[in-house]
Amino acid sequence: MIATVSAMGMTAFLGGCGSTGSSDVTLRLVAADYGDSAANSSQKYWDSLVKEYETTHPGVKVQVSVYSWNDVDRKVKEMVDAGHAPDMAQIGAYADYAAAGKLYAASDLLSIRTQADFLSQLADAGQWSHTQYGIPFAASTRVLFYNKTLFTSAGITPPTSWDELAADARALKAKGVKYPFALPLGPEEAQAETMQWLLSGGDGGTGGTGFTDEIGTYTIDSEQNVRTFSWLKDDLVAKGLTGPVAPGKLNRAQAFAAFADGQVGMVDGHPTLIQQAEAKGVRFGMVPTPSRTGRARASMGVSDWMMAFKQNGHADQIGDFLNFVYSEKNVLDFSRDYGLLPVTTSASNAMSASDAAPDKALHPFLDQLATSELYPVGKTSWASVSAAVKQNIGQAVAPGGDPAGVLTRLQATATAADSAAGTG
The missing domain is CATH 3.40.190.10 (Periplasmic binding protein-like II)
Structure with a gap:
């Protein structure tokens, strides 16, 4: 999840020593x-x-x-x-x-x-x-990384709500920033980016439901989650605020590399991005990931x-x-x-x-x-559900995409996987 990855895909074999x-x-x-x-x-x-x-x-x-x-x-x-x-x-x-x-x-x-x-x-x-x-x-866990140099140039401050995030992204785009907000929904780790947005999609100070509710039932196509992805599609992607690569084709490793190259204004990141950004001399800050209302909610672990x-x-x-x-x-x-x-x-x-x-x-x-919410990894269906999210969630924000339809199909996949596994 958690996690930045290598594109090398290499295999190493390590030999031992001695014999008994x-x-x-x-x-x-x-x-x-x-x-x-x-x-x-x-x-x-x-x-x-x-x-x-x-x-x-x-x-x-x-x-x-x-x-x-x-x-x-x-x-x-x-x-x-x-x-x-x-x-x-x-x-x-x-x-x-x-x-x-x-x-x-x-x-x-x-x-x-x-x-x-x-x-x-x-x-x-x-x-x-x-x-x-x-x-x-x-x-x-996840926080929002932002490029201090780009923010200073655009005359903006770090966002605490989705509306502020979109406003900051518009200001960054006006300054020619390549990726005002990088949205990696590619197959590498789309389930992480998705869950972070779902958790931050609550109203009135309540957190979003994530992939499941309090008793562990999948709620991927909840009304709240549909609103979250509709907002992403209409208010960020459709307005050209997520950069030249379609979110469904942008992997986290690419987004992190672009941030380290000074091409990204904002991106949700985990701790490994610190080292990448520092190695390239990027001046960056970190703030809690913005939510729909700007009020406190659960973060993703x-x-x-x-x-x-x-x-x-x-x-x-x-x-x-x-x-x-x-x-x-x-x-x-x-x-x-x-x-x-x-x-x-x-x-x-x-x-x-x-x-x-x-x-x-x-x-x-x-x-x-200590207070973060993790994937539903104790569900035997989670591996197949996670794989389906990785492969399909990018379609929800694509031009002509239907967030409700994509989430409904993922919900059907999750329900069927749960039924086949015999778990709730």
Whole structure:
């Protein structure tokens, strides 16, 4: 979600060292790439981590395959469908595999100390049928990034409401800004941009419903959500305020890169954009994402998930490796490398207490995490619903598009997926 991604889609295989004869075990992990170039691919993180682990565990080898977020969920599904599940996968959703009985419960793998260290709202979100199968790996929240230089030139201030956002976008367009407001509804992470807008679409100070209501029933085509996407289509996209690339074809990585190049006035972003913008010398600010009325409402949180498949056995070795992965040091190293939020209490407390870079810049995101609303990842239907949103939501704001029709079709997809999964 959460998350910036690499277009490299590369695969790395990391060998182990040492041997203990018949006790040798090779673990296979498929992981997502959080980098935005070959230079900072997640391969480097896993390469270093695995090397350190294998040095003290000569009987265990870990092979890591790293794919872009455009490909990683599909790759894992193909492996599982072919009967060759990896030992571990670090991807975007877990519940469908849990419901199929393919995953180890977290309690089968992790020490009590490791389990107790996860932030409670993330551990709860990792439950299917009251048992935790999804192990949170990385988290983020969203804020509105704005280019201070472009705002000063246009004589405007950061928006707090949708009306102010549209007015700022018009002023930026008048100054020749290429993307007054970047709206990435492309297939890379459209479900995140969509949920952020749905949550901010409430009236009278109430938050939007997101994808589901309070009891977990899909409400994608609610009247409120239709109004939200009608506003996006009519007040932003149709007026040329979202840039030259159609939102349905604009991926988040492209939008972030354009912001880092000084071509974007505003974009909803997660913490990794800080590093990209700073690396290019962009002067930027961050404010809470505007809502319909400008009043307080829930913000969106995203967690990506680690899971372990039972097919190959190896529960003891998987658990030992994951206990190592989730040490305070390793969680902090990953979070700092990629500008993401720690998923454990110990690492979160350490980051909150630090005023050093990059920790201090992450404090606004960290403060929102405890009260944020996550995707309905505990629903076995969520993976297919998320995929449908990624592929189709851009049509809702396209020229001639019908927001109500698109959302109604997505609702039908969600309802059918829920029915097929046997979950509410």
